[in-house]
Amino acid sequence: MILQNKTVLVTGVGGGLGRECATSTLRDGANVVLAARTAASLESIAGELDPSGERVATHVTDITNPESCASLVQEAERRFGSVDALIQVAAFEHAWGGLYDLKFEDWRAAFDTNVIGALTVIRPVAEAMKAGGGGSVVLIGSQSMFQPQMPQGGYAASKSALLTAMYYLTDELGPDNIRFNMVIPSWMWGPPVEMFVTGTAEHQGRTKEEVLDGIVGKFPLRRMTEDGEVADVAAFFASDRAKAVTGQYLLVNSGEMLR
Secondary structure: OOOOOOEEEEEOOOOOHHHHHHHHHHHOOOEEEEEEOOHHHHHHHHHHHOOOOOOEEEEEOOOOOHHHHHHHHHHHHHHHOOOOEEEEOOOOOOOOOOOOOOOHHHHHHHHHHHHHHHHHHHHHHHHHHHHHOOEEEEEEOOHHHOOOOOOOHHHHHHHHHHHHHHHHHHHHHHHHOEEEEEEEEOOEEOHHHHHHHHHHHHHHOOOHHHHHHHHHOOOOOOOOEEHHHHHHHHHHHHOHHHOOOOOEEEEEOOOHHHO
16 A cells, blocks of 8 residues: 555545545555535545544635645644645636636636645645655646647636646755645546536437547547546655655646647
């Protein structure tokens, strides 16, 4: 188990990638602290992942709030004694539209959450990691940073800014043995994409298989990456198997950009 005796914080734990990151890290031996804004959802997921409650804790967390983030770290240390890794999944995605129809407030929300929010939770995490001898921060990017896909420029731009911030954090905190890496998914099969494919099929009078083939038919692997597969890469970056890997990003996309 590559995360045995490690404590991993996972933000943005809901029905998709956050839950899968918690699942992967728990499977790989970690104690896991689940963080999100909705208490009922957190408690439900925690109960499903670890009915005993021995290796999973929850903490209602708003990553844009410094006190909330500090409290998250304190709870992890109180419950499990350390903070060894952070997988920062929490994000604001709904910054839609082109130049003439975008909403500037949505762009601001994307940057406030995806960049400033990430830094807000990283600050107390880094302090705890430094005191404990180091750790790993895993960020989640988006292939839309490199290749326009849906009209979601505000989200893509915020993730690009996060990638640049990562390089500076890597250099600044490397002497404290704190690593930073980014996992970059594209289309990712999970509840949100399944809902999109189903809705598109119904709207267009096509089968789900036809809609899905229209997306992935030219990918080298001829399939869509699953959110659990993205989570497995995040778990690897969080572990000591990647202890000499920092300042890197890895596309987890079934080869999509080679098409």
